[in-house]
Amino acid sequence: MSQSEIAITVNGTERRAEVEDRLLLVDFLREHLGLTGTHVGCDTSQCGACTVILDGQAVKSCTVLAVMAEGAEIRTIEGLAEGESLHPMQEAFCTHHALQCGFCTPGMIMAAVNLVDRHGPDVDAETVRHQLEGNLCRCTGYHNIVKAVLAAAGAQRTPAE
Amino acid sequence: MMYPFSYHRARTLDEARAYFEGGEDAAYLSGGHSLLPTMKNRLAAPDRLVHLAAIPELRGITRAGDRLSIGAAETHAAVAASPEVRGAIPALAALAGSIGDPQVRHRGTIGGSLANNDPAADYPAAALALDAVIETSERAISADNFFQGMFTTALDEGEIITRVTFTVPDSAGYAKMRNPASRYALAASFVARRPGGVRLAITGAGNNGVFRWSEAEAALATRFERGALAGLALDPGDMMSDMHADARYRAHLCAVASAEAVGHQGKLTLL
Numbered sequence A: 001m002s003q004s005e006i007a008i009t010v011n012g013t014e015r016r017a018e019v020e021d022r023l024l025l026v027d028f029l030r031e032h033l034g035l036t037g038t039h040v041g042c043d044t045s046q047c048g049a050c051t052v053i054l055d056g057q058a059v060k061s062c063t064v065l066a067v068m069a070e071g072a073e074i075r076t077i078e079g080l081a082e083g084e085s086l087h088p089m090q091e092a093f094c095t096h097h098a099l100q101c102g103f104c105t106p107g108m109i110m111a112a113v114n115l116v117d118r119h120g121p122d123v124d125a126e127t128v129r130h131q132l133e134g135n136l137c138r139c140t141g142y143h144n145i146v147k148a149v150l151a152a153a154g155a156q157r158t159p160a161e
Numbered sequence B: 001m002m003y004p005f006s007y008h009r010a011r012t013l014d015e016a017r018a019y020f021e022g023g024e025d026a027a028y029l030s031g032g033h034s035l036l037p038t039m040k041n042r043l044a045a046p047d048r049l050v051h052l053a054a055i056p057e058l059r060g061i062t063r064a065g066d067r068l069s070i071g072a073a074e075t076h077a078a079v080a081a082s083p084e085v086r087g088a089i090p091a092l093a094a095l096a097g098s099i100g101d102p103q104v105r106h107r108g109t110i111g112g113s114l115a116n117n118d119p120a121a122d123y124p125a126a127a128l129a130l131d132a133v134i135e136t137s138e139r140a141i142s143a144d145n146f147f148q149g150m151f152t153t154a155l156d157e158g159e160i161i162t163r164v165t166f167t168v169p170d171s172a173g174y175a176k177m178r179n180p181a182s183r184y185a186l187a188a189s190f191v192a193r194r195p196g197g198v199r200l201a202i203t204g205a206g207n208n209g210v211f212r213w214s215e216a217e218a219a220l221a222t223r224f225e226r227g228a229l230a231g232l233a234l235d236p237g238d239m240m241s242d243m244h245a246d247a248r249y250r251a252h253l254c255a256v257a258s259a260e261a262v263g264h265q266g267k268l269t270l271l
Ligand SMILES: Cc1cc2nc3c(=O)[nH]c(=O)nc-3n(C[C@H](O)[C@H](O)[C@H](O)COP(=O)(O)OP(=O)(O)OC[C@H]3O[C@@H](n4cnc5c(N)ncnc54)[C@H](O)[C@@H]3O)c2cc1C
Pocket: A044, A045, A046, B027, B028, B029, B030, B031, B032, B033, B034, B035, B036, B037, B052, B072, B073, B098, B099, B100, B101, B104, B107, B108, B109, B110, B111, B112, B113, B115, B116, B118, B120, B121, B122, B123, B155, B159, B160, B161, B162, B182, B183, B184, B185
């Protein structure tokens, strides 16, 4: 069985491990690091539940090998809150009822955080909808998700005192 | 879980070839967004993966005169955002920005897409219509010779695509109807207007992969307007047929997409 040494920075902490070459990044996060907030919702690379941010870009961690992420910086849903205070995107999802069962939510929030980073606080609803095409939600109908993302983006524009 | 394999990150073309030859049944890995899903479903079982992303010759986007050269390992997102591509061939940048979804575009690459030659992929239509040259570790192959039917290309065993060079046209347009579930093209047409005439390539629809619609090219060469296509029709016998769209519907979509691509040069049109 082929194994490799990897070093990946996850939520600011460097993690070293000896892993099988065929290990998927999502399984490294979930099984090796116990970061089970990142979900697996399909086996066709379509649902986006596994979305994490790799070197500043939202990616589907079920379609990246852990060895491909050697040397990279990864941010997962567990890396968003600061202590007890939720990230503004997490707050907005609560406030706007942007989740029901919550299964898609971690991936949705990571994709949303990344899209606001790339498109800025003035992003419009249509762009948000297109940018979330890689994330499927079976519950909400997306409407409240879009509202939440726009609210969180707007909150960046006028930071609270 | 995927069948076991060993992973090798190549730093040079020579190193990549050597790793490849050291395997029983090796495969190159670029963005992994076609290969890994196939391996996860156990429909492919290479014994080694040779990762190409760190090879410098496969990176960079440059323009020299009417030639636009894109490194094989450039991602769809990088092509979509590139000022060189947007300036030279806006429809090509828009095509790249319409592949899959943002996460797919952050990882998938132009070289991987061309090597894969999926019959519903987007880049093959642009490469064929823009008379691209596919440069490899061994030679240069014209797009007309490169695509050889579904999932089949002129690449030899172990040959590596290094760059793709497009000829900048006078104008170009891309129109497609997406499969709403997979987001791949159900039928799409890339139309490029060039000093020597018009080239029009269809993806998503043909039962032998991407192809040029020569009758439409000839009609558009004399009169470049959507009306020139009136009355022209593709043979449903040459189209794919599946639960998403039957052959007659696909033939119809090809004509509609071609007319839209002619009518909206300089952009992407989603039907
Ligand atoms: C959910 C989803 C939706 C998608 N939607 C679309 C879509 O709408 N349109 C579309 O066109 N595509 C779509 N794709 C496919 C995507 O664009 C892939 O990224 C692309 O087809 C393959 O590029 P890659 O870099 O990921 O290649 P890989 O998966 O790494 O490789 C694909 C094949 O090419 C070979 N290869 C890779 N690089 C080279 C090279 N430089 N030289 C020689 N051989 C090479 C590999 O050995 C393998 O056989 C989608 C994929 C997913 C997962």
